[in-house]
Amino acid sequence: MAYQFDFVDVFKYTDVLARGVGLTVTLIGVGGTIGIAVGIAGAWARGYSGNRALEWLVAGYVEAIRNTPFLVQLFFIFYGLPSLGVRLTEVQAALLAMVVNLGAYATEIIRAGIEAVPRGQREAGASLAMTRMQVFRHVVLRPALQKIWPALSSQLVIVMFGSAVCSQIAAEELTYAANFIQSRNFRAFEVYFVATGLYLVLALLLRQGMRSLGGWLVFGRRA
Amino acid sequence: MSLIEIRDLHKRFGAVEVLKGIDLDIAAGEVVAIIGKSGSGKSTLLRCMNGLESHEAGSITVGGKVLLQDEEHLRALRLEVGMVFQQFNLFPHLTAGRNVMLSPMVVKGLAEAEAKPIAEKVLARVGLAEKFGSFPDQLSGGQQQRVAIARALAMNPKALLCDEITSALDPELVNEVLAVVKSLAADGMTLAMVTHEMRFARDVCDRVLFMHQGRIHESGRPEDVFASPKTPELQQFLGALS
Numbered sequence A: 001m002a003y004q005f006d007f008v009d010v011f012k013y014t015d016v017l018a019r020g021v022g023l024t025v026t027l028i029g030v031g032g033t034i035g036i037a038v039g040i041a042g043a044w045a046r047g048y049s050g051n052r053a054l055e056w057l058v059a060g061y062v063e064a065i066r067n068t069p070f071l072v073q074l075f076f077i078f079y080g081l082p083s084l085g086v087r088l089t090e091v092q093a094a095l096l097a098m099v100v101n102l103g104a105y106a107t108e109i110i111r112a113g114i115e116a117v118p119r120g121q122r123e124a125g126a127s128l129a130m131t132r133m134q135v136f137r138h139v140v141l142r143p144a145l146q147k148i149w150p151a152l153s154s155q156l157v158i159v160m161f162g163s164a165v166c167s168q169i170a171a172e173e174l175t176y177a178a179n180f181i182q183s184r185n186f187r188a189f190e191v192y193f194v195a196t197g198l199y200l201v202l203a204l205l206l207r208q209g210m211r212s213l214g215g216w217l218v219f220g221r222r223a
Numbered sequence B: 001m002s003l004i005e006i007r008d009l010h011k012r013f014g015a016v017e018v019l020k021g022i023d024l025d026i027a028a029g030e031v032v033a034i035i036g037k038s039g040s041g042k043s044t045l046l047r048c049m050n051g052l053e054s055h056e057a058g059s060i061t062v063g064g065k066v067l068l069q070d071e072e073h074l075r076a077l078r079l080e081v082g083m084v085f086q087q088f089n090l091f092p093h094l095t096a097g098r099n100v101m102l103s104p105m106v107v108k109g110l111a112e113a114e115a116k117p118i119a120e121k122v123l124a125r126v127g128l129a130e131k132f133g134s135f136p137d138q139l140s141g142g143q144q145q146r147v148a149i150a151r152a153l154a155m156n157p158k159a160l161l162c163d164e165i166t167s168a169l170d171p172e173l174v175n176e177v178l179a180v181v182k183s184l185a186a187d188g189m190t191l192a193m194v195t196h197e198m199r200f201a202r203d204v205c206d207r208v209l210f211m212h213q214g215r216i217h218e219s220g221r222p223e224d225v226f227a228s229p230k231t232p233e234l235q236q237f238l239g240a241l242s
Helices: A014-049 A053-068 A070-084 A089-115 A119-127 A132-169 A174-186 A186-220 B042-048 B071-078 B096-106 B112-125 B143-153 B171-186 B197-206 B222-227 B231-242
Strands: B004-012 B016-028 B031-036 B057-062 B082-086 B161-162 B190-194 B207-210 B217-222
Touching: A014 A053, A014 A070, A014 A089, A014 A186, A053 A089, A053 A119, A053 B004, A053 B082, A053 B096, A070 A089, A070 A132, A070 B231, A119 B071, A119 B082, A132 A174, A132 A186, A132 B096, A174 A186, B004 B042, B004 B217, B016 B042, B016 B217, B031 B197, B042 B190, B082 B143, B082 B197, B096 B112, B096 B143, B096 B207, B112 B143, B143 B161, B143 B171, B171 B190, B171 B197, B197 B222, B207 B231, B217 B222, B217 B231
Parallel strands: B031 B190, B031 B207, B082 B161, B161 B190
Antiparallel strands: B004 B016, B004 B057, B207 B217
């Protein structure tokens, strides 16, 4: 094999990589948080509110997003919306696309959790004179999230990988950084090897982070 | 005036009419047992009394409050009647104490410091003062059901509905729950209970209702109902139990 590996040529661009990692982390941190909030609201609307119009509206949103490619959703937001006068920066568009995308998947995941909470739990809350909203907040939500937390964590990792697609609108996240570097030094193998390693580390950290967050927020047993 | 007044109550699930005209008055302080075969409508009747099941025709009034199906009226009525379920239905993510405190805090808007003494009092009432910090999965079935009773009592209801509250318990745990119910009855709590515990019904209740095919088929004082059942259906029902 004649190819000579040269990682030094990649590490010259450490600052570019670091900025890329920074934006990827920001995208998944902010987009993930808002996306899960959207998912909780969507799951409430579609699986709990009892409002037919709302159920159909959210069902339409969920199915539209789940049955179209993320790249197209991203292009639609970044290139399509300006025709309506909505002009977003690359990062804003990337964030919005991730929130919209994760929100739809999270809606379905969390709805499954809500449906897995036994009916008797809601009846107990209702019989204690709670409103439907109070029952949702205090009785249903936490057990529902407990049941689907691992699935939600996996979805978050998937969405983080999806953020690589945002390089296509020149959001300067990790994949964009890798593309940029290899276009300068032609060290494709080395650059993508490093980028792959970084994604792996980020994914493992994200899973661990979700485990800790879940232990604190969702599974936490406070007396 | 009766605490609970039911007039010509009709309820159907799809094509099946499960309640075919129920008239029932329960006085304050009265303890009523509802017995009958499964499918006779006894649980449905009980669940109608606090609006967990809607009804098509007839009326239910509790403590002067008419049961209507909108949330506001339902909640007003549910402040008057507590309910205890066969499957306990404790909230698994909360301690026994928090299970009891939740509704006083959320519904009545009490501060934690106000709700806590109430929870301690009702848990002591069911003999579980020391289990305040235990989670439901750390308690036996009998203890869970007593916490569920305490949770209902914390809202200070005028009446308590008990839906087969010992049917999911191991036999040796039944008595500790019935003892709590008995002491509530002795304290003058109004109780309507669907039960298969005939001895308990005979010893503790003021009145027994036998339900058959969606109607109150026979009713009376327990000593009469059990000793000399008039209808063949009740005779057959009691005969099958002994």
